Amino acid sequence: MPTRSPARLVVALAVAAVLAVFLVYTAIAGGSTPTLTPSQLQAHSGKLAIVGIVVGPVRGDSHGANGLRFTLKDPTGASASRVRVVYRGTAPPPLFAVGRSVVVSGTYAAGRLAGNDIVTKCPSKYTTASPKA
Amino acid sequence: MADLGRAALVVSLGLAVYAAVAGTVAARDNRRRLAVSARNALFCCFGSTAVASAVLATALVRHDFSFVYVAEHTNRALPTSYSLSAFWGGQEGSLLLWLLVLTGYGALAVGLNRKVLRELTAWVVPVLGGTAAFFAFVLVAVSSPFDTQTAPFDGAGLTHSLRNPYMVAHPPMLYLGYVGLSVPFAFAAGALLSGRTDERWIVATRRWTLAAWAFLGFGQLLGAHWAYTEVGWGGYYAWDPVENAALMPWLAATAFLHSVMIQERKGMLKVWNMVLVALAFELSVFGTFLTRSGVVNSIHSFAKSPIGGWFLAFVVISSLFSLTLIMWRLPLLKARTKLESALSREATFLYNNLLLVALCLTVLWGVLFPIVTQVVKGETRTIGRPYYDFFLRVFGLPLLLLMGIGPLIAWRKTSARALVRTLAWPIAASVACGAALVAAGAGSSRPGLIAYTFCAFVLATILVELVRGTRAAGSLFTLVSRNRRRYGGYVVHAAIVLLALGIAGSSAYSHTVERPLRLGQSMTVAGYTLTNEGVHHTVSPSVTRTFVDLRVSGRFNGTVKPAQAEYAIPPEPAQEVSIKTDWSRAQDLYVIADELHQKTGLVYVKVLVKPLVNLIWIAGFVFLLGSAVALWPDAREQRRLVTRLAPARA
Amino acid sequence: MTAIVLGLLLAAGVVVLVALPFLREPAPADDRLDAPTAADERRLALVEERDRALAALKELEFDHRTGKVDDDDYLALVGPLRRSAAAALRALDADRSYGAQMTEPETPDLPPEPAPPPDEGTPPAPPTVPEPYPPPDEATIPSIPQE
Numbered sequence: 034m035p036t037r038s039p040a041r042l043v044v045a046l047a048v049a050a051v052l053a054v055f056l057v058y059t060a061i062a063g064g065s066t067p068t069l070t071p072s073q074l075q076a077h078s079g080k081l082a083i084v085g086i087v088v089g090p091v092r093g094d095s096h097g098a099n100g101l102r103f104t105l106k107d108p109t110g111a112s113a114s115r116v117r118v119v120y121r122g123t124a125p126p127p128l129f130a131v132g133r134s135v136v137v138s139g140t141y142a143a144g145r146l147a148g149n150d151i152v153t154k155c156p157s158k159y160t161t162a163s164p165k166a
Numbered sequence: 167m168a169d170l171g172r173a174a175l176v177v178s179l180g181l182a183v184y185a186a187v188a189g190t191v192a193a194r195d196n197r198r199r200l201a202v203s204a205r206n207a208l209f210c211c212f213g214s215t216a217v218a219s220a221v222l223a224t225a226l227v228r229h230d231f232s233f234v235y236v237a238e239h240t241n242r243a244l245p246t247s248y249s250l251s252a253f254w255g256g257q258e259g260s261l262l263l264w265l266l267v268l269t270g271y272g273a274l275a276v277g278l279n280r281k282v283l284r285e286l287t288a289w290v291v292p293v294l295g296g297t298a299a300f301f302a303f304v305l306v307a308v309s310s311p312f313d314t315q316t317a318p319f320d321g322a323g324l325t326h327s328l329r330n331p332y333m334v335a336h337p338p339m340l341y342l343g344y345v346g347l348s349v350p351f352a353f354a355a356g357a358l359l360s361g362r363t364d365e366r367w368i369v370a371t372r373r374w375t376l377a378a379w380a381f382l383g384f385g386q387l388l389g390a391h392w393a394y395t396e397v398g399w400g401g402y403y404a405w406d407p408v409e410n411a412a413l414m415p416w417l418a419a420t421a422f423l424h425s426v427m428i429q430e431r432k433g434m435l436k437v438w439n440m441v442l443v444a445l446a447f448e449l450s451v452f453g454t455f456l457t458r459s460g461v462v463n464s465i466h467s468f469a470k471s472p473i474g475g476w477f478l479a480f481v482v483i484s485s486l487f488s489l490t491l492i493m494w495r496l497p498l499l500k501a502r503t504k505l506e507s508a509l510s511r512e513a514t515f516l517y518n519n520l521l522l523v524a525l526c527l528t529v530l531w532g533v534l535f536p537i538v539t540q541v542v543k544g545e546t547r548t549i550g551r552p553y554y555d556f557f558l559r560v561f562g563l564p565l566l567l568l569m570g571i572g573p574l575i576a577w578r579k580t581s582a583r584a585l586v587r588t589l590a591w592p593i594a595a596s597v598a599c600g601a602a603l604v605a606a607g608a609g610s611s612r613p614g615l616i617a618y619t620f621c622a623f624v625l626a627t628i629l630v631e632l633v634r635g636t637r638a639a640g641s642l643f644t645l646v647s648r649n650r651r652r653y654g655g656y657v658v659h660a661a662i663v664l665l666a667l668g669i670a671g672s673s674a675y676s677h678t679v680e681r682p683l684r685l686g687q688s689m690t691v692a693g694y695t696l697t698n699e700g701v702h703h704t705v706s707p708s709v710t711r712t713f714v715d716l717r718v719s720g721r722f723n724g725t726v727k728p729a730q731a732e733y734a735i736p737p738e739p740a741q742e743v744s745i746k747t748d749w750s751r752a753q754d755l756y757v758i759a760d761e762l763h764q765k766t767g768l769v770y771v772k773v774l775v776k777p778l779v780n781l782i783w784i785a786g787f788v789f790l791l792g793s794a795v796a797l798w799p800d801a802r803e804q805r806r807l808v809t810r811l812a813p814a815r816a
Numbered sequence: 817m818t819a820i821v822l823g824l825l826l827a828a829g830v831v832v833l834v835a836l837p838f839l840r841e842p843a844p845a846d847d848r849l850d851a852p853t854a855a856d857e858r859r860l861a862l863v864e865e866r867d868r869a870l871a872a873l874k875e876l877e878f879d880h881r882t883g884k885v886d887d888d889d890y891l892a893l894v895g896p897l898r899r900s901a902a903a904a905l906r907a908l909d910a911d912r913s914y915g916a917q918m919t920e921p922e923t924p925d926l927p928p929e930p931a932p933p934p935d936e937g938t939p940p941a942p943p944t945v946p947e948p949y950p951p952p953d954e955a956t957i958p959s960i961p962q963e
Contacts, residue, residue, distance in 0.1 A: 041505065043508035044505070044513070044516055044517075047520055048520060051521070054560055055524070058553075058560075065539070065548060065550070066547060066549075066550060067546065067547050068536065069546065094761070095761070096682060096760075096761060096770050123680060123760055123770075124761040126399070126741065127739035127741050130739075
């Protein structure tokens, strides 16, 4: 074929455009959150999520002034680290209970997590759990 | 009986291995009787897997708690239909279902094609056999549904959220989709192995791919509907890894369905199609790996399971196998024609493919990101909703637009002038629509407005196509029946438009308000006023419910009673939301009883008003209709294929 | 007990079915996998080429009729398509190794006017619209483009 089809150029440009959008977004927005267990919390602060098992007693009310207060322990049991959580917002999903595995998102500072979102998980069985509050 | 089940699975494993090995030898050495024997082994594999499945199903229905699996997932009080659905409720049973569907599909595909394309089919048998061998191996050696114990008196029962008709249908539908993608993959591998890289493998598997894709899509909508009504957080899709595990192969399959049309007509994109079909297959197996290995934090996640490692190994090995095959046969995959213009239907199909694959890879990256960061940085980072929403808009909105433009562009090339002339009416209609929407207040969300306008555009183009086509063909029926694939495809496009409208409406234009309400207090959300009229209980042996009585006035007049429930067996709390649909706007009033204070009568209530959300469910039916039209068998085409592709000596 | 019996039946049935081809034909005349001969393959390729060319032509005419392709584009595109269709038909005629019944394209039962859209199920009959150019004669047949 004597001349290169312009179509190939257009397609190549389209591919490049798609990649560019992708790279720009991930570079600028950087929308990822660290998801840590209580034992991994050292030297971290700010917006993050903690995976752990709920330890009682669970006190307070998520809609109240002092929030819902509980403690999270390490899910693997390998470490004795614990984190105190103060959760405010919509009531946690029904499956939230002492002994359940949860992921709490929020802001971590001074050894405490100010949580604003709870996701519960169902243990081992192939069943689904109710998601975020 | 568990012994019979176990034995049947061992027989399946043996047959699958035989089909793979003997099939390879027969195809390579051109041995007819051995090839027929391997094919028979594949048929028998289905038979023995069916026996194993019957054993499990019988045990479930009979509440035979000596089966560990039955005891874990059912109890005596469970109705028969749910006992049966527990077949796929657990890991072992769902793997058995996978093997059953795989061998069933495989037997059917090979059986239907046994007189045609014999050289190709000879290679399809070992590929399917190898895949079946993997699943049979996992079932026999790693995760068996036939483990026994001394029977306890009663079983653990099925989680209450799964006792729902949608959840009964959702997994089998998804499996018919996932597993169905292995048929085109096997034929593609067969084409490469036999050196027959023309379009015949595509023509032979076209309906399989379409059917698998339709099941996968509809299955996902069933799951979304279940999440919306049963789980009750107000949404239908959480971008959870398990949800994404079904979305990714579906996107790849959508791209594949479009690009094969180019290869059939123009002989282009041969390598691309091979890569796509392998990608769709690997993603469906990879999805299973993700779902079961516990590698990624998911609200659906299961404990770290031993099968995860085996699945990963299978995905890696089969991907390497596919890549090697493609590289080896690269010389045979040269395009017959070239792309002539950036403004042609071939080009729009290419753009469509690019966007679909980009979206698919975006989702894949989002799912893998926590694993990658864990490996690279030693710290898990998860990607949230904003990432997915952003890319859904960036790639999805142009896709929507292409859905309208593509059908109106001609093959090979269209001049810009002709294109503008054809698109004039749809563009005018959508601009007018956009203006009307802004006047009606839809300007509050720019992405929502853009989505609505694009949807209007696509609907207008479909209308144009139908009107012009009917004029040329004489009647709509003639038009559609002579071109089922194309017009079935247009109906599917209309379904996607409905889906897009539903998603845009329920996300961009929804209202959410959360309020505490004392007894007698009211709140107003988007035209509905809700008043707290008190709390009441119902108690029964199996469940205790606490209802909030809310009187509603405004767009809906009546009461809603969202509740919190405590089930007894197995003990489990649940959210029971109240949904009232206003069909004139396809809108839902969605009320969640967040927190109930018995003594004071104070309740926290979360109210969502979701416009157009019901279009999503309607879209599911339109989607099935369109797929059915496109799938409709054509007797003449079948005869022609059989006459052509079966060799002269029978 | 039933389990053992069923299990044995299953095993026996499986063995028989898998061995069946060898039991039926212990000494076959020809144990090769049926495959089209080179001549069959060539013919098949030519038939498919003809069908593709005719379908493309039919589709172009339908697109023209429904306004997707305007007159200028139509005139520019139809000539090369007609020539390749004609060439494919000629190549098929020249290759005589295939049976007579395979040379006839299946003609769909269409009304003469208006023409229906390209039918995926059957290759269409050659177009009956009068040609703007004289048909190419034997001396000027282009070979099937090798792209």
